Amino acid sequence: MTDMLTVEAARTAVLERIHALGDEQVPLADALDRHLANDVAAIADNPPHDNSAMDGYAVRFADTATASGSTPIRLQVIEDIPAGTVPQRKVSTGQASRIMTGAPVPEGADTVIRVEDTRSEDDWVEILEPEDGVGENIRGQGDDMKSGEVLLRAGDLVGPGEIGVLATAQHANLTVTRRPTIAILSSGDELVEVGEPLGPGQIINSNTPALAAMARACGAEPVVLPVARDTEEAIRASIVSALSCDFIVSSGGVSVGEYDYVKKVLTDLGAEQVLWRVAMKPGKPLFFCLLQETPYFGLPGNPVSSLVSFLQFVRPAIRKASGLAASQWELPTTVAYMEHDVDNRGDRRSFLRARLAWDNQGRLQASTAHRAQGSHMITSMLGANGFVVLAPEERVAVGGAVTVQIVADLGSAAAG
Numbered sequence: 503m504t505d506m507l508t509v510e511a512a513r514t515a516v517l518e519r520i521h522a523l524g525d526e527q528v529p530l531a532d533a534l535d536r537h538l539a540n541d542v543a544a545i546a547d548n549p550p551h552d553n554s555a556m557d558g559y560a561v562r563f564a565d566t567a568t569a570s571g572s573t574p575i576r577l578q579v580i581e582d583i584p585a586g587t588v589p590q591r592k593v594s595t596g597q598a599s600r601i602m603t604g605a606p607v608p609e610g611a612d613t614v615i616r617v618e619d620t621r622s623e624d625d626w627v628e629i630l631e632p633e634d635g636v637g638e639n640i641r642g643q644g645d646d647m648k649s650g651e652v653l654l655r656a657g658d659l660v661g662p663g664e665i666g667v668l669a670t671a672q673h674a675n676l677t678v679t680r681r682p683t684i685a686i687l688s689s690g691d692e693l694v695e696v697g698e699p700l701g702p703g704q705i706i707n708s709n710t711p712a713l714a715a716m717a718r719a720c721g722a723e724p725v726v727l728p729v730a731r732d733t734e735e736a737i738r739a740s741i742v743s744a745l746s747c748d749f750i751v752s753s754g755g756v757s758v759g760e761y762d763y764v765k766k767v768l769t770d771l772g773a774e775q776v777l778w779r780v781a782m783k784p785g786k787p788l789f790f791c792l793l794q795e796t797p798y799f800g801l802p803g804n805p806v807s808s809l810v811s812f813l814q815f816v817r818p819a820i821r822k823a824s825g826l827a828a829s830q831w832e833l834p835t836t837v838a839y840m841e842h843d844v845d846n847r848g849d850r851r852s853f854l855r856a857r858l859a860w861d862n863q864g865r866l867q868a869s870t871a872h873r874a875q876g877s878h879m880i881t882s883m884l885g886a887n888g889f890v891v892l893a894p895e896e897r898v899a900v901g902g903a904v905t906v907q908i909v910a911d912l913g914s915a916a917a918g
């Protein structure tokens with residue numbers, strides 16, 4: 503279709519106009535789910551000193567090599583070393599120090615014997631079994647990380663494990679990329695906010711809460727605006743009020759209907775139109791422009807269309823703006839095997855809401871049969887953790903391979 507862009511061309515046109523936002527400092531405790539602005543290196547070795555991996559006795563291995571239950575080796579205990587203290591005495595031949603897990607290994611000792619392999623009385627210990635070799639049960643300084651070692655790269659996502667690494671590496675504060683703020687604007691005379699009674703001819707504004715949640719799930723900060731009624735003045739006022747945000751996302755009002763004023767208002771405001779209409783189903787009436795340099799996504803009003811379009815275009819923009827590497831902007835794609843026949847009779851690429859799950863041979867199975875697939879059928883999103891992506895005219899029989907995009911965690915769910 504000559505008047506529609508392909509999904510790739512549209513995504514490229516959008517992403518060319520998105521720039522990484524600045525950085526900000528956050529305390530480590532607030533760094534979860536943020537992306538690092540810079541490479542991060544260890545400030546010191548971890549462990550900071552050789553230390554014991556066991557409660558036991560620090561010894562010279564050579565002293566204990568021949569120990570057994572019937573011929574124990576008797577050593578003089580010269581010191582107790584609890585964790586958090588510094589050993590004061592050197593271990594010489596015939597000697598041992600009682601040591602706790604995590605405590606620094608004393609000079610002279612090269613091995614720790616587990617307490618279970620000893621018998622002790624007063625200031626003597628009998629070694630009943632030698633360790634396998636020199637160095638056993640000692641955790642070496644810098645085993646885990648070396649001072650100056652780069653541990654994380656710019657753009658990396660901070661999860662709970664990374665918080666532990668960053669704490670160990672002594673980063674109390676971190677520079678992370680700024681989360682884009684996204685104004686969420688729904689327009690339509692028929693819309694009523696959730697919780698309000700439905701009058702004749704009205705429907706619930708489900709797009710605003712769903713798009714705000716989508717923005718949050720993609721790492722952005724939604725700024726929810728009140729519904730704009732279908733007048734040029736109301737839409738203009740709402741759009742202008744959104745200009746303080748990094749992105750503006752609206753839903754509805756971009757089709758060719760009598761009251762679809764969004765495009766006209768944007769044009770009157772001097773927006774630079776980048777694209778309108780994408781060869782995809784659902785989601786054809788997508789409008790994207792720059793309004794005073796602010797990226798503006800005019801998503802279709804149909805609930806499923808708005809969410810699918812968000813994932814195909816707004817999510818990559820959020821990720822680029824958040825400083826992620828280009829390979830991470832788009833939804834991950836893989837191959838799955840259909841649990842039933844599917845076809846795409848149209849001339850647009852189709853994104854079917856799918857449930858993806860592993861079968862017992864470790865193959866990813868896809869089903870789109872959980873609910874009906876109309877673009878107004880929000881229930882098609884229930885439990886959908888991916889999209890089956892079909893080219894125009896593509897048909898796939900049960901068992902056949904299809905391209906899928908992974909939207910949410912595949913978890914350990916088994917195929918039904």
Ligand code: AMP
Pocket residue numbers: 688689690692693705706707708709710753754755756757759802803804805
């Ligand atoms: P429009 O693009 O404004 O013509 O809207 C297309 C369809 O999506 C219509 O059926 C609208 O009622 C519906 N719609 C528009 N905005 C919303 C919204 N915020 N929540 C739910 N449905 C909507």
Ligand code: MG
Pocket residue numbers: 689690691754755803
């Ligand atoms: Mg409308």
